[in-house]
Amino acid sequence: MISAENSTRQAGSPVVVTGASQRFGRNTVLEAIDLAVAPGEVVALLGPSGCGKTTLLRLLAGLSRPTTGSIHIGDQLVADASSGAFVPPERRSIGMVFQDYALWPHMTVAQNVGFPLEMQNIGRAERDTRIAGALEMVGLGHVADRQPGTLSGGQQQRVALARAIVSRPRLVLFDEPLSNLDRELRESLVVDIAALLRKLGMTAVYVTHDHGEAFAIADRVAILHSGNILQIDAPEQLVGRPTSPQVVDFLKLGLVLPAEVNNGELVIGGGAHRLSPPAGLVNGSRSGDLFLPRSALMASGVNNGARNGNAISGTVVHSMFRGDGYAVQMRFDQNIAIEMFSATRLGDGTVHDLDISWDRAFWYPHDTSHTERTHNA
Numbered sequence: 001m002i003s004a005e006n007s008t009r010q011a012g013s014p015v016v017v018t019g020a021s022q023r024f025g026r027n028t029v030l031e032a033i034d035l036a037v038a039p040g041e042v043v044a045l046l047g048p049s050g051c052g053k054t055t056l057l058r059l060l061a062g063l064s065r066p067t068t069g070s071i072h073i074g075d076q077l078v079a080d081a082s083s084g085a086f087v088p089p090e091r092r093s094i095g096m097v098f099q100d101y102a103l104w105p106h107m108t109v110a111q112n113v114g115f116p117l118e119m120q121n122i123g124r125a126e127r128d129t130r131i132a133g134a135l136e137m138v139g140l141g142h143v144a145d146r147q148p149g150t151l152s153g154g155q156q157q158r159v160a161l162a163r164a165i166v167s168r169p170r171l172v173l174f175d176e177p178l179s180n181l182d183r184e185l186r187e188s189l190v191v192d193i194a195a196l197l198r199k200l201g202m203t204a205v206y207v208t209h210d211h212g213e214a215f216a217i218a219d220r221v222a223i224l225h226s227g228n229i230l231q232i233d234a235p236e237q238l239v240g241r242p243t244s245p246q247v248v249d250f251l252k253l254g255l256v257l258p259a260e261v262n263n264g265e266l267v268i269g270g271g272a273h274r275l276s277p278p279a280g281l282v283n284g285s286r287s288g289d290l291f292l293p294r295s296a297l298m299a300s301g302v303n304n305g306a307r308n309g310n311a312i313s314g315t316v317v318h319s320m321f322r323g324d325g326y327a328v329q330m331r332f333d334q335n336i337a338i339e340m341f342s343a344t345r346l347g348d349g350t351v352h353d354l355d356i357s358w359d360r361a362f363w364y365p366h367d368t369s370h371t372e373r374t375h376n377a
């Protein structure tokens with residue numbers, strides 16, 4: 001159990017990234033990223049493999065230089081592509097926690113945790129007090145004299161966390177820190193890390209590809225896709241008001257159906273489905289993506305062949321028992337499927353109508369003259 005009850009609250013620094021891009025040869029991995037992290041704020045970078053999360057973290061750490069743009073940590077300009085200014089990692093006052101713990105096996109836990117303080121030439125007595133304090137905070141005061149190799153994975157990651165915070169850095173960076181741990185341990189440790197960061201008021205950037213982890217730890221989550229930040233918002237806002245179909249798709253929030261608008265009707269899949277949206281939802285555009293969150297869809301029974309503009313029919317791929325009901329995979333088109341919850345098993349291959357609550361639907365117009373997404377609430 002991590003405890004921060006006796007620590008003094010300290011504020012981390014703000015971080016401002018302006019127009020930062022990263023190119024490797026002809027490959028642009030990050031495109032003109034703007035990101036502002038407030039003092040004491042925890043921001044998660046969430047996105048699929050290869051979207052540029054670690055690359056952005058490495059820029060913040062000073063492990064690589066941006067091709068364009070600049071980065072401030074607090075008042076310090078730590079990287080600026082146009083002037084060539086660059087502050088190396090050891091002079092940025094940052095703590096880092098990696099996926100593989102990166103502890104020194106030949107040192108004791110206390111020596112590992114005290115290493116950043118030694119680098120800062122902090123005297124022995126002060127060092128010992130701070131090491132003991134940091135180990136206490138991560139609930140590992142009793143293993144100070146052990147070697148990391150004799151500890152469990154979860155304990156080793158707590159040692160790495162103690163080492164990252166012991167020198168009271170301005171910013172703590174996490175790169176998929178829980179990926180090597182089993183699910184139960186991940187869930188408990190993420191809650192503990194979040195509590196510790198909040199107690200200490202530390203600014204943190206946390207890279208993960210796990211939605212649950214990002215939502216549990218972050219004040220705001222940035223969704224990265226192909227080197228761009230698609231949306232950065234509080235978890236509730238991301239789920240409740242996604243600003244693009246890509247965000248919906250990545251977070252698996254429901255059904256995204258590309259549609260043409262014809263005489264007020266939404267024509268989907270070349271006419272396979274025809275829906276009658278309420279006035280105002282599609283707002284005069286000719287085509288777009290209709291987003292129906294799971295909460296906007298309710299199974300209303302086996303389709304009887306009749307056309308209903310307020311329901312969409314899908315074919316059950318399979319129903320899987322999940323203890324409190326069934327996870328049902330439904331297919332609407334060759335490439336469009338979602339997983340839904342049903343209290344009863346729905347027969348494989350049967351066609352069901354899903355009633356649409358239009359007040360929960362979103363519309364993302366394709367037409368450039370209608371770039372705002374609309375929501376019918």
Ligand SMILES: Nc1ncnc2c1ncn2[C@@H]1O[C@H](COP(=O)(O)OP(=O)(O)OP(=O)(O)O)[C@@H](O)[C@H]1O
Nearest residue numbers: 024027029047048049050051052053054055056209
């Ligand atoms: N030093 C490098 N030279 C060339 N390409 C690189 C270099 N570092 C990263 N890349 C490329 O940049 C892209 C983004 O990599 P990055 O590690 O930032 O992704 P990520 O989102 O962290 O992915 P993952 O979740 O798999 O770690 C990848 O296509 C990767 O191959």
